Amino acid sequence: MAMTGNAKAAGLDRILTLELVRVTERAAVAAARWRGRGDEMAADQAAVDAMRRELNRLPIEGTVVIGEGERDEAPMLYIGEKVGKGSGPKVDIALDPLEGTTICAKNQPNSLAVIAIAEGGSLLYAPDVYMQKIAIGPGYAKGVVDLDASPLENIQALAAAKGVPVNEITACILDRPRHAKLIEDVRATGAALRLIGDGDVAGVIHTTNPDETGIDIYLGIGGAPEGVLAAAALRCIGGQMQGRLVTQSDAQRERAAKMGVKDFDKKFTHDEMAKGDVLFAATGVTDGNLLSGVRFARNGEITTDTVVMRSSSGTVRWIKATHRDLEKFDNEG
Ligand code: VTB
Ligand code: MG
Ligand code: MG
Numbered sequence: 001m002a003m004t005g006n007a008k009a010a011g012l013d014r015i016l017t018l019e020l021v022r023v024t025e026r027a028a029v030a031a032a033r034w035r036g037r038g039d040e041m042a043a044d045q046a047a048v049d050a051m052r053r054e055l056n057r058l059p060i061e062g063t064v065v066i067g068e069g070e071r072d073e074a075p076m077l078y079i080g081e082k083v084g085k086g087s088g089p090k091v092d093i094a095l096d097p098l099e100g101t102t103i104c105a106k107n108q109p110n111s112l113a114v115i116a117i118a119e120g121g122s123l124l125y126a127p128d129v130y131m132q133k134i135a136i137g138p139g140y141a142k143g144v145v146d147l148d149a150s151p152l153e154n155i156q157a158l159a160a161a162k163g164v165p166v167n168e169i170t171a172c173i174l175d176r177p178r179h180a181k182l183i184e185d186v187r188a189t190g191a192a193l194r195l196i197g198d199g200d201v202a203g204v205i206h207t208t209n210p211d212e213t214g215i216d217i218y219l220g221i222g223g224a225p226e227g228v229l230a231a232a233a234l235r236c237i238g239g240q241m242q243g244r245l246v247t248q249s250d251a252q253r254e255r256a257a258k259m260g261v262k263d264f265d266k267k268f269t270h271d272e273m274a275k276g277d278v279l280f281a282a283t284g285v286t287d288g289n290l291l292s293g294v295r296f297a298r299n300g301e302i303t304t305d306t307v308v309m310r311s312s313s314g315t316v317r318w319i320k321a322t323h324r325d326l327e328k329f330d331n332e333g
Contacts, residue, residue, distance in 0.1 A: 008234065012119060017279050017308055021057070021280055022054055024113040024281045024282060024283040024308075025259060025283050025304045026054045027051035027054070027283070028096065028112070028113040028285045028304055028306075031043045031046055032294035035286055040104070041104060043115045047097035051097040055093070056085070057085065059085050060083075060089055060117075061085060061089065061091070062082065062083040062117070062198045064093050065079060065092045065094060065123050066079070066229065067075070067081065068097075070255075091117050096115075096117075096225065097113045098111060098112075100286075107286055108286060109286055109287045110202040110284075112284060112291070114280075116274065118275070118276055118278045122278070122287075124228050125261070126224035126225050126245070126259070127256045128225060129224050129256060129333060131227035131243045131246060132191055133219070133222060133230070133242070134146070134217070134242050135241035135242075136158060136220055137208040137239045138208060146242065147244060151189060152188070161269040165190075166189055166190040167295045168231070169191040170193065170215055171192070171219050172200075172203040172206060172207070172215045172217070173195055174197075174222055175195040176220075179220050182219060185246070188295045194214065194251075199218075200222035203288075204233065204241060206289055207239060208233075208238060224303070228273050231268075231274045235270055236309035236314065238309045240269070242269055243267075245264055247293065271288040276311075281308040281309075282306065283306040284304070293305075299311040304319075306319045307319075
């Protein structure tokens, strides 16, 4: 199924879906070796190196559009970096080799290796600023919740749509001082909270399976790059999300403008942040609510747990893989 030229009319070459698994698996394994060692930088660097090495083995002409930062601050997987073998479809890539570096360093739940791939020009080029976000899982009418509605309105509407009392709704929010008012307002509705230290890509994805994760809605301000990654996931697995950039200085607005953002106050829906055919993969680094962390067995076998999905088909695959002799291939072309 070799493919030449650009992505097909039907979307991206589906063979890339499974190729992506290897990319997040390898990043996750590299990061997992640093779990619980209190060294966020080392964990992140290991994930970045591994992800970049695997990406450069893919038959794509890829451009990193959401990555580790601007070229002058990130030596690898910076925004604009070309990755892949250079032959194959032209794709845009959003990635976070270790989403939740602090979680990994502390060996707490839900750190992930994450990537999304889309046809060129179809991901929002989000600068590294904050984004105000709201997300719920699939099965609800469009517009049940809204970024501009109050927490009370949103939680009540969601509870009614789910057919449960408000006190059976759980909202996931990043535990930050900037969310003091939001946290108070959500508690006042009667809903429960899951306060997380980091990792809002996982937080958003968790809304897609409340029975398993206990999370019905994600609310609050997190990273804009993480917002686009989460939007890509929801495009594939279902659900609704809205996001709005939060710029705090002229310098940030300049950066955003340079990346093509025209309207700073625009409320983006998830399908505006990630258009067209999108592939998304995430591998658990530490144990999480939907994905197990990497396991290192005494016999040398390594087990990884990955979800990989594609928007045009809506296929969601959960892939538990056992790896033997993983490092053997590290130095191949
Ligand atoms: C979130 C979360 C990330 O940053 O985007 C958050 O998903 C927002 O930034 O895991 P602050 O830490 O400044 O609140 C992370 O926690 C770290 O990248
Ligand atoms: Mg990162
Ligand atoms: Mg991150």
